[in-house]
Amino acid sequence: MIREALHHITHRTQKDRTMSTTTPLTSLDGFHATPTAQRADELARSFVAAVNAQDHTAFDTLLSRTFLSYDIGGVRSRTAMKKYYAGLHASFSGLRFEVHENVGVLVENDLIALRTIVTGTHTGDYAGVPATGKAIQTSVSHVFRFRDDRLVEHWQVMDTYRILAGIGRVPGVAAQFQQLLGVPQSPDGVFVEKPGTAFDAPRSGRTVTGDESRAVGRRLYDGAITTGVAEDVDALAEEYIQNTGWTPDGRSYFGNAWAIGRGAMPDGLAVQTHVVAENDRVASISLWDGTIAAAGTPVDFASADFLRIEDGVAAEHWDTVDYVRLYQSFGLLPEDV
Template sequence: MTLATPTTPRTGMEAVWALLHECGGARHHSVADRLVTEKARLHNPPWLGPDGRGAAGVRDHLLLLHRAFPDLRTEVEDLFGAGGRIVARLTHRGTHRGPWLGVPATGRAVEFSQTLIFRVEDGPGGRIAEIWYETDALGTLITLGAAPPLGTTSAARALGWAIAAAHHRAHHRVPQDQPWPWRGTDRQRVPAFHGPLSGTAPAAAELLEANARPLRRWIAECVNEQAVHICREIFHETYRGHSPPHAEPEPLRGPKGYERFIRAILTGFPDAKATIEDLIPVGDRVACRVRMTGTHLGPYRGLPPTGRPFSLGQIVICRIEDGRIAESWQEIDALGLMLGFGVVPRPGSGPAGYLLWFARLAATLATAPRRIAAARKGATA
C-alpha cells in the first residue's frame, strides 16, 4: 500500500487532520514534531498520570495505543471547529496484542470511542497547542475482562468475578505476536483533506448563539436545577442520544428517553452540579467540555450508594434542529468515576490485586452509610 507523503498543513484544521491520519492511522509518529507546539499540553485523565507535554507527550499517547493494539484502525466520525478550537469524534477498532494500562495482551477485539477538542495557534500552519480528550477506557477494560460489568457489587457476584479474573490473568497469556513497529498493510491510507465533516453550514452569530441556547438550558436547568420537565422543550421529538453501551445500554430516544436518563442520574447523585468549561458552536453542531461534581448518595445502574464525592470530566457534542437538541454524543471519564467509588479494580491489577479489590469493595459498602449520613448532614447545615 502506498502511503501519503506528509505535507505541511496550512490551517489548524489540516494540522488536526494530519495528526489523526498521518500520526494515528499511518503511524508517522515523527510528524507530530511539525504539528504540535513545544509547550503543548495533553490533558490526561487523573488516573492515567501527569499531563503530556509537547510533541513527545502526543507521541507517547499514540505509542501506548499502537503497541497495545498494533492493528488499530481509526475512523473520524465527525470533525468541525471555529475560533481556534477543533472538535473530533473517533471510533477505534483493533486487537489487544500488547500491554495496555498494565493489562497483558488478551487477543480480544475491541471497539471504543474517543472525543477530542484541540486548541490551535493563530497564523500559518495553525499548530496544535492544547488537547482535551475523553475515551471509553472503562468499556474497553470491561471488554478485555480487566474490569467487572457495572453492577457487580454484591458480595457473591464481586467475589465470583474477582476469582474468575484472577484465574484467567494467571493462566491465559496471549503473546504479542507481531513485532513493533507493525509493518505492511496495517497502516491506514492517509485520505486527502476535504475540510470539516459536519458543522460547516455558515451561520450568523445570532443563530450560533440560538443553537447554543438549548445546550446551556440542558446544563443549567435540566441538570443543575433538576427541572426535568423541560426536556420536551429542549430535546427534539426525534432526539437520539449516543453513549457507550456500558454507560447507557438502552438507546435514548425522544424527550422521554432523556428524561428517564437524567432522572436515573439525579437519583444516584442528587446533589449533582455541572459547569460548562468551554463551548464551541459551529453550524448545526455545539460542542462543550463539562465538569460535573456531586456525591454518590443513591443507587445508580445497579451500584449501591458509596457516599463518595466525585468530579467527572466529559465532552458533549449536540446536533441542533429547529432550535432543539436532535442528537447528542457524550464521552465521559467513566473509569475515573468508578475508580473513585472503588467499584472497579485499578487497571493492570494482577490476581492478588483483584482479590484485594474485592476486600476493599466490601469495606467501602460497609462504611457507606456513615459517609452518606455525613454528606447529607453537611448539605443541610
C-alpha cells in the same frame, strides 16, 4: 511545511470525492465559513493521521514546542504524547483513530472539537492484562487550541471502560448502571453505540447558527442535567436520538434518567470547561464534581458531548464519558482500576 502538508490533504480529499459520487460529505465539504476554519479542520485530521502512522516527524510539524495535552489524569508534553500513542500501538495492533464523520470537525475561534472512534486488536499488555487477541472499540473526544497553523493545546476524554471490559480487566457493569437509572439494559455490560445520522443527511427547518446551537446546549445543561426534574427537557426534540446508548432514544428517557441520577448526587455539578459551536453543532467538555449521597463517595469524572441542533432543539447526541471513574463513584467498580 505545514501549509504544504495541509494543501496535499485537501487536494487528495477533493480528488477522492471527485472519483466517487457515493462518498458522503463531511465537514470538509463546505461546512466551514472561513478559510481559517477549513484549515483548522485539516490540521486536526493531520493529527489523527500522524497518530495512526506513528509519524513523529509529523507530530513535530503539527504540534508546537510548548504543546500541552490535558486529561483528568494529568498533563502531557509533545514528547510525552509521542510516548503515549506509541504505548497504545504496542498494546493494540492495527490501532486506528478515525474521525467520527457523522459528528464532523467543529471550529470556533481558536478551538477545534472532534470525536474519534478507536479500533484495534489487543496483542500486547494493556493495564496489566496480557494479549487476549480481542478486538476493541471505543471513543476519544478532543478539543484543540490552534495558533499559527499549529496545535498548541489539547484536552481529551477517553472511554477506557469499553477497552477494559472488552479485554476482561473489569466486569461489564454498564447494565447495572442503567438499572440504577431505570432504563432498558444493554447486553454484555457495554452500551451499544450507533454512528448516528450521516453528516450530509437532509435537514428540516432553517439554517442554524453557532450562537443558536450554543444556546440550545446551555438550555440542555440548565434543564434536567442541573435541576433533576424529569420534565425539564424542552431543549431536546421529542424524537431525540441518543447515539451512545446510555439511554434509549426519546427525551422522556433522558429526563427520567437524569431525575434519578441527580437524586443520587444532589450536590453534583457539571462544569463546562470548553464549548465549541459551529452552525448546527455544539460540542463541550465537562468536569463532574459532587458526592454520591448514599455512599458519601466523591464524583470525579469527565465527559465530552456533541449535539446536532434542528428546529431550535437538540435532535441528536453523541458523547464520550470517562465511565471508569463514573462507575467507581457509584460503587460499581473498585477504586484500584
